[in-house]
Amino acid sequence: MSALDDRLILAHEAQDGRALVDLYTEAAQLAEEEDARAFYLTHAFVFALEQGAPQVAQLRQQLIEMGRETPV
Structure with a gap:
């Protein structure tokens, strides 16, 4: 993954x-x-939040599915 x-x-x-x-x-x-x-x-989620990027919901959902974020 060096590149x-x-x-x-x-x-x-x-x-x-x-x-x-x-x-x-x-x-x-x-x-x-x-x-x-x-x-x-x-990290992707945090930067997406900071940028107001459209990926926020998708990244959050992935973290929820992994048990790393709590659904509201």
Whole structure:
């Protein structure tokens, strides 16, 4: 995942929140362990919230399904 790691670092350095949503979502899809997937999804969710991105509901639903977020 080093190419993805490099893109994440560049997006952080550029403070590109929209790219971070996509990159953390991609990292979650590639993660082999559930804890890693939850970690990346949580980051994607937080950046999506900050950006007002359309993925907020979808990311939150994924976290709910994983038992990492509580439905309201």
